[in-house]
Amino acid sequence: MQQAVRAFALLEVLQSGGTHPVSRLRERLGASERTIRRDIELLLEAGVPIEAVRGRHGGYRVTPGYRTPSLLFTDEEALTTVVGLLLAGEAGLLSDADGAAASAAAKLRRALPAALRRRVDAVLGSVTATGAGREPTPAATRTVLDLADAVRERRAVQLAYARADGVRVDRLVHPYGVVAHDAHWYLVAGVEGVAEPRVFRVDRILRHRLRRAVFRGPAEFDIRGFLLASLASVPRAHVVRVRVDAGLDAVLRRFPPGAATVETADDGWLRIELRAERLDWVAAAIAGLDRPFVIEQPDELRDEVRALAARLVSSLADRSVSRLKPEV
Numbered sequence: 001m002q003q004a005v006r007a008f009a010l011l012e013v014l015q016s017g018g019t020h021p022v023s024r025l026r027e028r029l030g031a032s033e034r035t036i037r038r039d040i041e042l043l044l045e046a047g048v049p050i051e052a053v054r055g056r057h058g059g060y061r062v063t064p065g066y067r068t069p070s071l072l073f074t075d076e077e078a079l080t081t082v083v084g085l086l087l088a089g090e091a092g093l094l095s096d097a098d099g100a101a102a103s104a105a106a107k108l109r110r111a112l113p114a115a116l117r118r119r120v121d122a123v124l125g126s127v128t129a130t131g132a133g134r135e136p137t138p139a140a141t142r143t144v145l146d147l148a149d150a151v152r153e154r155r156a157v158q159l160a161y162a163r164a165d166g167v168r169v170d171r172l173v174h175p176y177g178v179v180a181h182d183a184h185w186y187l188v189a190g191v192e193g194v195a196e197p198r199v200f201r202v203d204r205i206l207r208h209r210l211r212r213a214v215f216r217g218p219a220e221f222d223i224r225g226f227l228l229a230s231l232a233s234v235p236r237a238h239v240v241r242v243r244v245d246a247g248l249d250a251v252l253r254r255f256p257p258g259a260a261t262v263e264t265a266d267d268g269w270l271r272i273e274l275r276a277e278r279l280d281w282v283a284a285a286i287a288g289l290d291r292p293f294v295i296e297q298p299d300e301l302r303d304e305v306r307a308l309a310a311r312l313v314s315s316l317a318d319r320s321v322s323r324l325k326p327e328v
Contacts, residue, residue, distance in 0.1 A: 021059040126151035160207040177223035228257040236275035241296040
């Protein structure tokens with residue numbers, strides 16, 4: 001999480017009153033003690049009067065009576081801070097059981113000028129997160145703001161886009177939503193002349209222009225679900241299907257949405273389907289479940305599992321021999 005975003009969440013916790021031990025701040029913000037202290041130094045440099053209380057019940061607190069002064073944000077700062085706070089809570093990057101991130105974002109939003117507040121509101125109504133464990137890398141702020149406007153106003157957008165293979169294409173799209181997933185921003189949009197929606201990585205958008213033309217989007221559309229299914233079905237060298245007798249939570253920890261699709265098979269086991277360029281990590285992930293499994297395809301995955309088992313047995317045997325070797 002960006003330091004400025006985390007620092008505002010920290011300030012919101014401190015301003016709730018009382019003295020806050022570092023252990024509680026670590027839990028609330030999902031950050032290390034060293035990171036917490038760096039954020040406190042940042043707030044001190046910004047003029048926030050934070051006191052360190054020593055002793056058994058010590059910690060940090062804001063000097064009683066302090067109120068956050070009015071803030072002046074550029075578009076980029078407002079977007080990064082307000083949206084970053086909310087997405088961090090939604091994606092699980094903050095331990096936000098008490099709603100500190102949402103509360104801080106709401107207070108910052110109220111402090112913004114009306115015009116900028118409307119733009120931020122457009123983003124908040126158009127952007128979501130999948131819950132993947134990494135926050136998205138920065139994309140062009142203006143692009144995200146404009147796409148959010150297009151989603152809210154149902155306006156078509158002309159894109160110049162660089163595909164993964166480097167080929168540049170021009171597309172007229174109907175934006176349905178913007179999603180933060182596993183270190184990237186994605187645009188989910190309908191495309192003129194194409195039946196199914198498409199997914200575009202925002203950092204690959206070379207140029208964009210909002211058109212006056214408006215469109216009618218689908219009444220109900222699962223933006224996040226569509227994105228994750230699309231990412232899981234991207235063509236790779238191998239198509240993998242494995243059935244495993246394991247709980248859903250355990251499977252999803254090793255094969256999260258976006259990397260694989262998981263469904264219940266006829267025998268009650270879970271069927272994992274994914275695409276992969278390499279199979280070594282798939283073999284290790286399956287073995288890590290420590291549950292019975294059946295490889296449906298490909299045959300090469302069986303070879304990888306056998307090779308992994310052989311390496312483990314060999315490693316164990318080597319260590320046993322070394323322990324038995326007499327000392328000279």
